[in-house]
Amino acid sequence: MKIVIIGGYRIAYHLARSMISKGYHVYVINRDPQVCQELAKKLSAVIINGDGSKKNILDQIEFSQDDIVVILTNTDRDSLIISQMIKRYYGVERIVTLVNDPENIEIFNRLGVKVAISPTSLLSQTIQGLLLVEEMEEFFPVEEGKLVFLRVEVPDSSPSAGKKLKEISLPNECIIGGILRQNNVVIPRGETDLLPGDRVFIICEPKVQTQVIRLLVGE
Amino acid sequence: MKKRAESLYMIIVGCGRIGSIVASQMSASGNNVVVIDNREVAFDNLSEEFTGFKILGDATEIVHLKETKIERADVVLALTGDDNTNFMVSTVAKQYFGVKEVIARVNDPDNEDIFKEFDIEVISPTALVAEKIIQRVDVGGQS
Numbered sequence: 001m002k003i004v005i006i007g008g009y010r011i012a013y014h015l016a017r018s019m020i021s022k023g024y025h026v027y028v029i030n031r032d033p034q035v036c037q038e039l040a041k042k043l044s045a046v047i048i049n050g051d052g053s054k055k056n057i058l059d060q061i062e063f064s065q066d067d068i069v070v071i072l073t074n075t076d077r078d079s080l081i082i083s084q085m086i087k088r089y090y091g092v093e094r095i096v097t098l099v100n101d102p103e104n105i106e107i108f109n110r111l112g113v114k115v116a117i118s119p120t121s122l123l124s125q126t127i128q129g130l131l132l133v134e135e136m137e138e139f140f141p142v143e144e145g146k147l148v149f150l151r152v153e154v155p156d157s158s159p160s161a162g163k164k165l166k167e168i169s170l171p172n173e174c175i176i177g178g179i180l181r182q183n184n185v186v187i188p189r190g191e192t193d194l195l196p197g198d199r200v201f202i203i204c205e206p207k208v209q210t211q212v213i214r215l216l217v218g219e
Numbered sequence: 220m221k222k223r224a225e226s227l228y229m230i231i232v233g234c235g236r237i238g239s240i241v242a243s244q245m246s247a248s249g250n251n252v253v254v255i256d257n258r259e260v261a262f263d264n265l266s267e268e269f270t271g272f273k274i275l276g277d278a279t280e281i282v283h284l285k286e287t288k289i290e291r292a293d294v295v296l297a298l299t300g301d302d303n304t305n306f307m308v309s310t311v312a313k314q315y316f317g318v319k320e321v322i323a324r325v326n327d328p329d330n331e332d333i334f335k336e337f338d339i340e341v342i343s344p345t346a347l348v349a350e351k352i353i354q355r356v357d358v359g360g361q362s
Binding site: 055075077080084085104107 | 279280281282301302303304306307310311314315327329330332333336337
């Protein structure tokens, strides 16, 4: 199994370096000759200079079906055709691609690229998380933001402090998965009391996140 | 292209030398044509007979494709000079918006296979020109 990184510059370099240090065989395709020279000096990887959206360049790599291909070009149209060539010509299924326009994520998904990551949407979700409340300790959207993982600390002023979980009218689209109380893990039941200082781990749909936070933290 | 009785709703992506001629003629022969290009000057290539809509924008951004009402299109023609753009527009038209007839200009003959994999009709200017030249030179040859 090898890891093939197509396009990108800084990210390609850092990713390649980290993968090499973990013991993987890394191949890099980049169309910029200067980038290739630099990478060749710094990395013990196979570096191929050429346009990764051309079949004759891709053919230089002997792909096998268990390879992992990471596509980091800065235009979605290039990444799309590369991903489809890799899939159709070489039968590689594990493809990770960077998507610039968040609206294109669904297009990649629909064309069989399951892992399409948009830095834009990751950043904007993280920023939104920061904007929520101070008590929010962690805000981690998964599955392209369809599900959110939250960790909040219950303040003294919380409207729910001292209540049993079953007495708090949490929306159905949310579940409390765990409570950390003075370094002890409490697996929550309906009878569990919520105390100030508790760190609560929540999984919910984004549409109810504000409501959940309001209930557990307050306004 | 085949002759059709009724007028078609047609999206043409790329209004360069080839796209503008196709768009102008298709419009002149009574079809509803929307042409999209990300260079404003490209629309200068259209003839006076063109009565369709012009949309300024990058067709590989889905918001701009939606502006063309692509989901209602009978035909989408991807005619830019860049194969990767044409591939994205064509596959999105076909797989995402369910457009039945998608025709793409494919400049690099090596790329034809991947377009055909997605049931996209391929027009290769390279092959067409080469064929014409061969026909001219080798008068007795087969086509």
